[in-house]
Amino acid sequence: MTPPNPPFPTQIRPYGKAAIDQAARLIGEGLPVAMPTETVYGLAADATNPQAVARIYEAKGRPSFNPLIVHVRHLDQARQLGDFTETVLKAARHFWPGPLTIVVPRKGDAIPDITTGGLATVALRCPAHPAMQALLEATGRPLAAPSANASGAISPTSAAHVLQSLNGRIPLIVDGGDTERGIESTIVKFTDAGVVQLRPGPLSIEEVAGAAGVPAAEEPGRGIQSPGQLARHYAPSKSLRLNAVAAEPHEWMIGFGEIQGDDMLSDDGNLVEAAARLFAALHRAEASGKPGIAVAPIPHEGLGLTINDRLRRAATRENSRR
Ligand code: TXA
Ligand code: MG
Numbered sequence: 001m002t003p004p005n006p007p008f009p010t011q012i013r014p015y016g017k018a019a020i021d022q023a024a025r026l027i028g029e030g031l032p033v034a035m036p037t038e039t040v041y042g043l044a045a046d047a048t049n050p051q052a053v054a055r056i057y058e059a060k061g062r063p064s065f066n067p068l069i070v071h072v073r074h075l076d077q078a079r080q081l082g083d084f085t086e087t088v089l090k091a092a093r094h095f096w097p098g099p100l101t102i103v104v105p106r107k108g109d110a111i112p113d114i115t116t117g118g119l120a121t122v123a124l125r126c127p128a129h130p131a132m133q134a135l136l137e138a139t140g141r142p143l144a145a146p147s148a149n150a151s152g153a154i155s156p157t158s159a160a161h162v163l164q165s166l167n168g169r170i171p172l173i174v175d176g177g178d179t180e181r182g183i184e185s186t187i188v189k190f191t192d193a194g195v196v197q198l199r200p201g202p203l204s205i206e207e208v209a210g211a212a213g214v215p216a217a218e219e220p221g222r223g224i225q226s227p228g229q230l231a232r233h234y235a236p237s238k239s240l241r242l243n244a245v246a247a248e249p250h251e252w253m254i255g256f257g258e259i260q261g262d263d264m265l266s267d268d269g270n271l272v273e274a275a276a277r278l279f280a281a282l283h284r285a286e287a288s289g290k291p292g293i294a295v296a297p298i299p300h301e302g303l304g305l306t307i308n309d310r311l312r313r314a315a316t317r318e319n320s321r322r
Helices: 017-028 052-058 075-081 088-094 130-139 161-167 206-212 270-285 304-316
Strands: 011-014 034-035 041-047 070-072 099-107 121-125 172-175 186-191 195-200 239-241 251-255 292-295
Touching: 011 017, 017 034, 017 041, 017 130, 017 172, 034 161, 041 052, 041 186, 052 270, 052 304, 075 088, 075 121, 075 251, 088 099, 088 121, 088 186, 088 206, 161 172, 161 270, 195 206, 251 270, 270 292, 270 304
Parallel strands: 011 172, 034 172, 070 121, 099 186, 239 292, 251 292
Antiparallel strands: 034 041, 099 121, 186 195
16 A cells, blocks of 8 residues: 655765755755754755655654754744744844754744644754755755654764665765764743753853843743653644544544545555645644544554654644643
8 A cells, every 4th residue: 555665775975066956956856865064964855845844754764743943044034934032033143053943933834734743833943054054045945954863863973874874765965074063953942031941952051041131941840841852742622533444424534545534644545645744634624614533544654653653642632731
């Protein structure tokens, strides 16, 4: 039912015009490319293209749709995608381009839910590395880029690390040598109380607080949030039944492959397409007149593991504490 993934002979090319041109072409085709940044190598894809983002998850074998960092060329591009207060602008102007990721409310609908894990916020970062800057310029797109390693492996700081982890799963690694910082960017968000660190990184929270002119704050009762532990993913308010072969009368059916529905994740059982359509399908189900939602079985393999994880969370409403 699921077509086999296309095999990718993984090429490594030294950073230069030819490599960036090829990378930009691949990004335009909706494929992910490994790129050096000043922190770690990232697996970049067009952040506005749900299928391209689904292929990031597929290549990494990520067990769940963690929200991804969206890389931008400059502050102007960032301001099209997120809402910036004066304080946040101060921090961005001070540290960008550089290893600071800022979580802000999403603005507009250019960034799909699969990129943000369905959150109402988006994590934005303007990278300093010339290769990533060149790719942002060549594509004109914001680029989603998690660290370029298979899920569970450590973050890559050289092209050789990326190859070890993702050989055969991605078409291209742009080799920019060893990364300068070697650890992932500091992630912060700003609240009324000040700036909150969501992930430690090359910049200390005190530095960020100082530049923005606000105190370093902690989320009340939460302490430091480690990456991947975000609770507030999109969860439907309706009951969700998994592995359904047919809808009950009160249910909106989300089909897959041979199992037909009011809506289809993929007619031909393609998991990349299904992942790309998942969040939008849940939104349509939520908006439908039916009080319940049923979802066809999704094969428990490859990207299907990620889709099933997301569906299980939505079904148990583990995340409905808001
Ligand atoms: O240095 C870096 O940041 C590297 C390079 C490639 O830029 N990227 C990176 O991405 O580390 P990734 O996907 O491995 O880490 C993303 C983390 C998630 O685990 C999550 O904790 C946080 O960013 N994140 C993303 N969106 C968020 C959001 N809307 N709210 C809070 N945290 C978010
Ligand atoms: Mg990572």
